Amino acid sequence: MRKLRSQLWTRKEGQDPDGGLNAAGRASYNRENDANLKPPQPEGGxxxxxxxxxxxxxxxxxxxxxxxxxxxxxxxxxxxxx
CATH class of the missing domain: 1.10.287 (Helix Hairpins)
Structure with missing residues (x-):
């Protein structure tokens, strides 16, 4: 039987070491939750x-x-x- 793994955005591989999610983590979250997370917007807005x-x-x-x-x-x- 195949072992189930948690979603990438909940694991270390999907998280950015500087905080938040990396691109792979955002893509995983978007697939799992029918969402549209975007990367940080540090320049303002x-x-x-x-x-x-x-x-x-x-x-x-x-x-x-x-x-x-x-x-x-x-x-x-x-x-x-x-």
Missing amino acids: PRRDSFCARSAGQMKMWPEAAEDPDSRLRKARRAWNC
Whole structure:
């Protein structure tokens, strides 16, 4: 019997070491969830503004992640230039 594996976007191979998902992880998520995830928009624009506002609220909700420079939240904020 074939062993089932979790989706790529939930495993380390689908995650960007700098935070968020890499291209393969986004493609896997889009296939599994009928979604249309896009890469980060660090140069600016409404998507970046919205992400930075949402993630600022997450920093308040999870202070232990806010204090850890290697947390996925902090890495994602750096990738988006928040």
